Amino acid sequence: MRPSILRRLLRRVAPTAALALVAAMLGATGAAPPAAAAGGLQQVTGFGSNPGNLQMYEYAPASLPANAPLVVALHGCTQTANDYYTNSGWPKYADLWGFAVVFPQTTAANNALSCFGWFDPAEDGRGRGEAASIVQMVEYAKQRYGSDGRRVYVTGLSAGGGMTADLLAAYPDVFAGGSVASGLPAQCATSQAGASGCQTGPQKLTPAQWGDKVRASYPGYAGPWPRVAIWQGSADHTVYPANATALRDQWTDVWGIGRTPSATDSLPGGTTRSVYDDASGNPAVVTYSVSGMGHGLAVSPGSGAEQCGTTAAYFLNAICSTYHTGVFWGLDRDVPGGGEQLPAPSGLRVTDVAADRVSLSWDAVAGADSYAVHRDGARVAGTAGTTYTDTGLAAGTAYRYTVTAVDGSGVPGTASPQVTATTTGGAPARCFTATNYAQVAAGRAHTTGGHVYANGSDQNMGLYNVFVTHTLRESPAGHFVIADTGCVA
Template identity: 80%
Template sequence: MRPPILRRLLRRVASATACGLLAVLGAHPAPAVAAPTAAAAAGLQQVTGFGSNPGNLQMFAYTPDGVPAGAPLVVALHGCTQSANAYYTNSGWTKYADLWGFDVVFPQTTSANNALSCFGWFDPADSTRGRGEAASVVQMVEYAKQTYGSDGRRVFVTGLSAGGGMTADLLAAYPDVFAGGSVASGLPAQCATSQAAASGCQTGPQKLTPAQWGDKVRGSHPGWTGPWPRVAIWQGTSDYTVYPANATALRDQWTDVWGIGQTPSRTESLPGNTTRSVYDDASGQPAVETFSVSGMGHGLPVSPGSGAEQCGSTAAYFLDTICSAYHTGVFWGLDRTAPGGGTGLPAPAGLKVTGVTSSSASLTWSAVTGAASYTVYRDGAKVATTASTSFTDTGLTAGTAYRYSVTAADPSGTAGAGSSAVTATTTGGAAPATCFTATNYAHVTAGRAHVSGGHAYANGSNQDMGLYNVFVTHTLRESPAGHFVIADSGCQTGSS
């Protein structure tokens, strides 16, 4: 491996070749490249001199060998009592930085800023455009663009808890900087504007309409007309530090900003008792996605292991459920298969499932002008390259759902943007159960649940389904008649 300083200098030269010297030198001198604090190449390195740093933050970066200029950049914000190193070690983002080819910046706050080392999501002096910690994070992004050659069109930010709250604030204040974000166990943008109000947001944010939540985003950068960042929202249903009502408020906030409704375009079950709800924009592309992890407490979902969709390691506030980094990265297009990933040719349109058996799935899509070949991805992993506009995937497991997307490549082999994903479910397997997917309000109205103390409880099992409202959605399985259990993962819907 090349030493980190040499790798950065070489990549800066590559960036100058690709983008022109002015893009690297700019109107201002580029920040000096700081000496790393760790010996291992491509490990977590501290960077100093990245800017005036009005928020008094520390910058750490992970820059894998072989990542070219023009690659995406992910900014990852730790939670309270955590550090950049904890997020680097446990979150799983470094696995996909190596696999998919992007850089990661890990900002770090300290007890000098906050006694619990929390980012100041609740303090306008730190959470608004051009001020404090938010401005320091943006200076880190500018440093990465100049020094690593990061693609300014593909900068993303993610964070846990207080880092999640700051993520929402950054997306609202800097939609011109961030193409997407992911808020894990976090708060809506500008939920609180003082430390005294912060605890109220955590246990139950203000009861605002979607338009009122959206106004908090629009007011963070007045005059901005878009595009808005694409936002993923991760929340455990048993989180009693940052209550699940915050995920509902976040969903309301960002769907309103996008001008779309609060009814999902589709839902699906994922590993780890996770329900994914997708809210498409006017063009049919995912704009907002929510990931509700049934039974999970306060923390970032990880899934230790070597599988393609496994990542991270368990520790305090890193909870073994599902690899959130993988699903967030696919949503952003970092795997070059989701909308927004790749460069060059446009995404193939019209991808659809034309047939399934117990062991195969057949796909077709529309031709792309100038394409020499197409690559088919199953669950984010490449499975085939073909010159045809159709493909049959074989050797699959009966009664299993698979997610497919396709990219087109030009004669040089350069891959373009990824298509929208489609899901194919093979036949066979266990017989479908009798299941009902609806809001808690609808479940109670239909006689499948009852209300006590403001929460809905499943009839028969008496399982706590969360707040009794029209925002929390669950799948209930009925067996025997009149006895309902929560089955948000692994239950095939029979009727609703």
């Protein structure tokens, strides 16, 4: 393609990603898909006046009960609804947990790269364009399936993530929660020209200013606000990690809670989860930083309970983000056909540790057929008894455990409170106290958009200067977490 033609195209479309544009030039799926999608995905017509000129696709498991949740899943640029249906893992959990999924689709007729218009005030505001079309799909699906209007959720990748944030801001009365994957803060851009700037580094706004963008999207609304999950790869050079920080600042401000995590832990795939609780102690905002992951949705192919999806363009092998998002929203509770969910085992405790093993015990749960043991978020064993010894572990390493009771039909109950055990031996954790500037110079942190992030955990340490000081704890080697208290340098 001649450079003059490429420049004209860049002026006409929203630049959601340079990589996506290159993919489109090479023949990626920017064109409209076939009229009928494969498998169980079905197209729906006549769902409303459709002011945004979108297409509606849906998936629902057989024998879907009334009052089940409803999930809306938005694809990224150069993708289709069928791409998201096939690769994201949402159909697996729709079958397992019992809910319907709506897959809206935009096409090249709306945008040359098939991007949702998260940057366009005519498309992303309350009662306007694509946003209004998506809400019409929700209302149609609620009537069609008898869905619980109190449990409607929206998730999206990249441009779909940007539209997700806009929908949460414009329709907090419709969506109980959202999940933004490699996406942008609500109302980050209001023009095509501003879209690229948001991707590479959003405006340097205070949390209150970010929160004001949400509050201005539905003036007069006083809550309750949606609960928001934020997924971001630390090596994303298309939508930079600074966007996840801005999203965190935006939604913690809306909730009126601080920006210091209530809890931080590690999940599979090099993922660091930071939880920000509301005033009642329930998670309101959760961030998931996936170390080393580029631009895309985190999936984890496999048949395990916490595995999902298929790797493809912008579907990256790391962790099943769909599973963890669903658990955050509570979709795994009150599973249809499973009766009352078994309660969490109480009394989980560490009874012994060695260099290569950890022994656990817990109290029995009435009605339990067996128990599932989870280490660092992944299931490692099933046992009929109330004790378990986990072997083959690394010395001098911290491991986090939970246990769930499983009923006779194989349905797991609520997870127990987490316990942490550190194996003996190995090199002790090292701590380093220094200014943000010095931490970066020493290779323990890195900069993005004027802020400093700890290597490994990607926790935000604040501005890149010599006036902010933090203590970083290293464990394992090369993985640093903020430890300003209780860690001697």
